Amino acid sequence: MNATNHQFRLAARPVGMPKRADWNYTEEPVREPADGELLVKVLYLSLDPAMRGWMNEGKSYIPPVGIGEVMRAGGAGRVVSSKHPGFVAGDYVIGHFGVQEYALSDGKDVAKVDPKVAPLPVYLGTLGMPGLTAYFGLLDIGKPNPGDTVVVSGAAGAVGTVVGQIAKLKGCRVVGIAGGADKCRYLVDELGFDAAIDYKSEDVKAALRTHCPKGVDVYFDNVGGDILDAVLTRLARGARIVICGAISQYNNTGPVKGPANYMSLLVNRASMTGMVVFDYAARYGEAAREMAGWMAAGKLKSREDIVEGLETFPDTLLKLFKGENTGKLVLKVAGE
Amino acid sequence: MNATNHQFRLAARPVGMPKRADWNYTEEPVREPADGELLVKVLYLSLDPAMRGWMNEGKSYIPPVGIGEVMRAGGAGRVVSSKHPGFVAGDYVIGHFGVQEYALSDGKDVAKVDPKVAPLPVYLGTLGMPGLTAYFGLLDIGKPNPGDTVVVSGAAGAVGTVVGQIAKLKGCRVVGIAGGADKCRYLVDELGFDAAIDYKSEDVKAALRTHCPKGVDVYFDNVGGDILDAVLTRLARGARIVICGAISQYNNTGPVKGPANYMSLLVNRASMTGMVVFDYAARYGEAAREMAGWMAAGKLKSREDIVEGLETFPDTLLKLFKGENTGKLVLKVAGE
Numbered sequence: 117m118n119a120t121n122h123q124f125r126l127a128a129r130p131v132g133m134p135k136r137a138d139w140n141y142t143e144e145p146v147r148e149p150a151d152g153e154l155l156v157k158v159l160y161l162s163l164d165p166a167m168r169g170w171m172n173e174g175k176s177y178i179p180p181v182g183i184g185e186v187m188r189a190g191g192a193g194r195v196v197s198s199k200h201p202g203f204v205a206g207d208y209v210i211g212h213f214g215v216q217e218y219a220l221s222d223g224k225d226v227a228k229v230d231p232k233v234a235p236l237p238v239y240l241g242t243l244g245m246p247g248l249t250a251y252f253g254l255l256d257i258g259k260p261n262p263g264d265t266v267v268v269s270g271a272a273g274a275v276g277t278v279v280g281q282i283a284k285l286k287g288c289r290v291v292g293i294a295g296g297a298d299k300c301r302y303l304v305d306e307l308g309f310d311a312a313i314d315y316k317s318e319d320v321k322a323a324l325r326t327h328c329p330k331g332v333d334v335y336f337d338n339v340g341g342d343i344l345d346a347v348l349t350r351l352a353r354g355a356r357i358v359i360c361g362a363i364s365q366y367n368n369t370g371p372v373k374g375p376a377n378y379m380s381l382l383v384n385r386a387s388m389t390g391m392v393v394f395d396y397a398a399r400y401g402e403a404a405r406e407m408a409g410w411m412a413a414g415k416l417k418s419r420e421d422i423v424e425g426l427e428t429f430p431d432t433l434l435k436l437f438k439g440e441n442t443g444k445l446v447l448k449v450a451g452e
Numbered sequence: 453m454n455a456t457n458h459q460f461r462l463a464a465r466p467v468g469m470p471k472r473a474d475w476n477y478t479e480e481p482v483r484e485p486a487d488g489e490l491l492v493k494v495l496y497l498s499l500d501p502a503m504r505g506w507m508n509e510g511k512s513y514i515p516p517v518g519i520g521e522v523m524r525a526g527g528a529g530r531v532v533s534s535k536h537p538g539f540v541a542g543d544y545v546i547g548h549f550g551v552q553e554y555a556l557s558d559g560k561d562v563a564k565v566d567p568k569v570a571p572l573p574v575y576l577g578t579l580g581m582p583g584l585t586a587y588f589g590l591l592d593i594g595k596p597n598p599g600d601t602v603v604v605s606g607a608a609g610a611v612g613t614v615v616g617q618i619a620k621l622k623g624c625r626v627v628g629i630a631g632g633a634d635k636c637r638y639l640v641d642e643l644g645f646d647a648a649i650d651y652k653s654e655d656v657k658a659a660l661r662t663h664c665p666k667g668v669d670v671y672f673d674n675v676g677g678d679i680l681d682a683v684l685t686r687l688a689r690g691a692r693i694v695i696c697g698a699i700s701q702y703n704n705t706g707p708v709k710g711p712a713n714y715m716s717l718l719v720n721r722a723s724m725t726g727m728v729v730f731d732y733a734a735r736y737g738e739a740a741r742e743m744a745g746w747m748a749a750g751k752l753k754s755r756e757d758i759v760e761g762l763e764t765f766p767d768t769l770l771k772l773f774k775g776e777n778t779g780k781l782v783l784k785v786a787g788e
Contacts, residue, residue, distance in 0.1 A: 177719045345710070359718050374681070374710030382695050382726030383513045390718030 123216035154198040162190035162240035168366040186214040241444030242418035246274035258334040262287030270338030272299035274444035348377035355386040419443030459552035490534040498526035498576035504702040522550040577780030578754035582610035594670040598623030606674030608635035610780035684713035691722040755779030
């Protein structure tokens, strides 16, 4: 092995939207795996809104990425060489490989996947962390009943598309909130949502009145901010709000906008509960099998928005915060 | 019966703190009860933070008081005459009698009480709605486990004092947040709280770090605003926040301050749930009996802050919002 590894390392903690200067693009020779290690050639990287939080100082559900460290990211790749008993060269794997071309790993949290069951990028989206987040957040926290009205924001994203489709499978009325007519059409025409609200061109509160005549039983929130506040005005009695993310607030330079209408929780005896998918690790397999079954049966559709080239990483990441992706945003690092 | 009934009626919807001009003080002759009615001489009125919300226009968990209507209020009184099969003259009763000297009632939601078991004002506080709110909010929503750290705001109020004492009975570490050294001393010295934080003179965040070294498992929130935001920074994993009130926000003329730190719910897999005591009506008796037992055993102390004179109502109500009461604020309308 005589290859060079290129990497994006965190150079500075961003203020607001991450800038090119917040990254260092570095290179170093690829080292052979030591005993117990495997070397992975990264083929695809998962770009997720949560990455913005990992760039901030301070306590969260996971430690921040240190200055100078390779940026944390989930990825899919192929094992190039292995001195780990669980892997051999040629295995396809997913894991937290970081924003780089090659990753050495001790095998912890690395899982083998079968590209004949689904293309590799799907293991970063619908059958990966975003899909599992949707599955456990909706079913375990949102607890939808047949006939419930389920609203999801960031509806055209990697998590939102799965939330809405699972809610439909469970017999719910599903309303998605997304930015732009194309995304809204996709949700209704392709994914079978009952309605979609374009927050960029519609009055969200008025549209919720129209599309949720019996109120909102489950709200799966990926965005926070004004949209969370709008949905709070439409809760049904006993509603469950799943707090999965707050992408509208991640690049704030001022304080986070707290939900001013939170007293609707009292009026409606409703709850707002945070979730982190890592807590469900013991059940990933069960959930992934069920979702793969739905995909095979054509009941769960997956869409990936694939951008090529590791070097585009700083700009491609921003597509998430500009709302430019539909489905799972994936960075293609190398050909298989 | 040849008496005159004096009443406070809502004259205007207040903007900010209710002013004297928002009330009309009216009088009318007392009418004899018709068939199925009883006439109650009001002896004590319950003054509650929730009354501020009832004065606002708009949908809530209960309809607003109409302009020109007698202000809604819970009260305790004596039946003067009755053509209702369930009551006789001389019965002591509690019910929603309104801010007036005499109330006619059809008996709905009127309950007989025994002044030999507890003085009448206690039936408006610890053995009344505030006590029941504390009981169900803490036990059903907060679900404290022995050893948990329970924090309550508005801790020296009618609800807060009961929340803290029940949490102690359940084996929890209890920290109260209240305004002023006297209230804080009362909580620790008289009621047995483990610690109290004076939000008027202390840095609440720093004090929570000191007094809740293992984080906050249950937060019973009566105040909202900055204190809710401070507690959010100290949640333990899986914390439960009970949203019972938001007295700091009730007289805002601008927008409500939403909890900017609400994403702590995600980081800590925590929940925030609203509650309204009326939902537990079927279990009032069971809870009141248990609390009366604790009182008789000296394990639950009740304190009332009694102000005399119906005519003081507009000013006395404001004591709640100025934080001037310790324990249950009661307006004494007439002698027994």
